[in-house]
Amino acid sequence: MSRFKVAEMPAAPGMAIMVEGERNPSLYSVLSGWGFRYKILEDGRRQILNYVLPGDLIGLQGNVMKEMQHSVEALTKMTLCIFERDKLPTLFRDQPTLAFDITWIAAREESMLDEHLLSIGRRNAQERAAYLLAFLDARAQATVGGHQEHRQLPLTQQHVADTLGLSLVHTNKTLRKLAEQGLVRWLDRGCEVVEIEGLYRLAGWRPPNETGRPFI
Amino acid sequence: MSRFKVAEMPAAPGMAIMVEGERNPSLYSVLSGWGFRYKILEDGRRQILNYVLPGDLIGLQGNVMKEMQHSVEALTKMTLCIFERDKLPTLFRDQPTLAFDITWIAAREESMLDEHLLSIGRRNAQERAAYLLAFLDARAQATVGGHQEHRQLPLTQQHVADTLGLSLVHTNKTLRKLAEQGLVRWLDRGCEVVEIEGLYRLAGWRPPNETGRPFI
DNA sequence: CGGAAACTTGAGTTACGTCAACTACCGTGG
DNA sequence: CCACGGTAGTTGACGTAACTCAAGTTTCCG
Known part of the structure; x- marks a missing residue:
């Protein structure tokens, strides 16, 4: 996995890690701290969709879809691991086990959203x-x-x-x-x-x- | 993909395609017709989570998690394509493009659930x-x-x-x-x-x- | 020490729920 | 042919969970 790692990044509470509409954002994994994903309607009504904790991925959607459909904000101090975007296809080709893990994480996210x-x-x-x-x-x-x-x-x-x-x-x-x-x-x-x-x-x-x- | 295809299956309206708690169910893709995913609370309150249409996968969660966390029912007459379970790791190893497509579909499902x-x-x-x-x-x-x-x-x-x-x-x-x-x-x-x-x-x-x- | 953000609380309002009918539309079988 | 039973849709009266408004208090932080 380290082959795809670019850098680590800290995030302060309240910091916007990702915003809706962003195109091709970085892909992160959470090393420590808490954050949350949310969407807002035009008039400001906000819905928090889920929380991100260590081990979760942030921005997978943006690497697969055209643009991000939600925003992410840090809840506590966080440290993030940044991965090189555009490398996802390479990863799927060379690291099938890792690719499977990513799918596993996506399926678990889906399961949480269902709940x-x-x-x-x-x-x-x-x-x-x-x-x-x-x-x-x-x-x-x-x-x-x-x-x-x-x-x-x-x-x-x-x-x-x-x-x-x-x-x-x-x-x-x-x-x-x-x-x-x-x-x-x-x-x-x-x-x-x-x-x-x-x-x-x-x-x-x-x-x-x-x-x-x-x-x- | 045909290497993993086992058979086709019709489903009549109202038929239970998958039930919560099932272990290692088959993996299907929808060829035609409409269905829906849902969960129920103990006292019978039901929540429909999303609808499944042609091109959607059914049961990916069950192949990744231990057991299904939701049920699926046919809304109209459907035809499903059955894939061999336990072959998912093989697929990820040999067909990275297909694996990526599966992740793409999972990410889109997540996006719909967010909405x-x-x-x-x-x-x-x-x-x-x-x-x-x-x-x-x-x-x-x-x-x-x-x-x-x-x-x-x-x-x-x-x-x-x-x-x-x-x-x-x-x-x-x-x-x-x-x-x-x-x-x-x-x-x-x-x-x-x-x-x-x-x-x-x-x-x-x-x-x-x-x-x-x-x-x- | 002052201001902002978070938390509390009460009073009045409303969107949505529950209950209870009733109609319409089948498909089935006598 | 009609009686029937079941499912789906419709409607009105009434109850209540949750919302809004408005004013607090407390806690944090610069």
Whole structure:
């Protein structure tokens, strides 16, 4: 893989890593930190599509489609690994195993989007919030491997609202209820998961166990 | 590609092509007809994730993940092309161009799911309905190539409701309003698009122009 | 220490959901 | 031929989850 690596790049919180409409952007993989993908309607309504964590690819779509259909922003301090664009066909020719890993990652992304769609389409506010926090906690645990003591998610309530498709006010009231039930604790700009099992139960969801996961 | 083709298979409307939880299902490509992917919650709430049309792959996820995370059902009469499972690694080794096409299709699916997520999360009922019908019309036009006179979509209002994350009753009232505006006409289990530009305008959306699209 | 960003809270509004009919349109079988 | 049962679509009355507006408080950061 190192043959395709160009450089590493840091990104500060709030930084735009990729913007909708961009043509042929670089291809990145996330080495550390959190980011999120989103789209906005003309009048400013924003929908967060998914979060990117270490091991995820950013910009694959732009290398395959004509232009990027979504934007990506850093949530925390991140470090990215930049790959040479235009080298994707070469990679597919010379590194079939890596190519398969890329497809694996794309299929997993699709699977996550399916879950989110189910959540936003058919779950109510509490279930949605519980699902999102459980989902992010599971991803965070999976990336560090093993279990963390402080299960903290680096989001603001505005991010949660824009992910769940709810208003900020209603999101706040919903999160408050989860906190009253002792499932989470809301910190300054972040959320600490206290009772993961309670979240699973409320959401009616459990994380899939990922086997054979590649890390690019 | 024919080296990996096993057989063709017809599917009748309503037939379950693939069910959630299935392990290592076959990999299909759609030769003709319409189907849809969906997930259901334990209490029966259903969310349609996307529609599958000619040229789409079915079951890639199951060949990459441990088991299928969603179900697929035929909407119309379909013909499917069955590929030999377990041959995916071989294909990636021997047919890099085909492998790239598969990734291309996966990336496009992801792009469509992004759009749906934006729609369900941030658009109101009318905008959502307009978007969905415009989206499906665009896909239908793209698969036949050129322009059809009768732009008919083979759905029931229940399908529309389960795609938009709305109740059946509210979906009906919303579609009625679109019909009153002369944008669509609702037939017996199907919808005819009358004023595609009006739908685009209402949805605030236009179909992307797909270049270099592979057909497997 | 001042200003901005994040979080809270209450009051009033609305879009969408639920319930409960009813009509229309089949295809099937008596 | 008509009775029928099932699916799809339609409509009105009413309930409620979530939205908007508006005003706070708290926390962070320069």
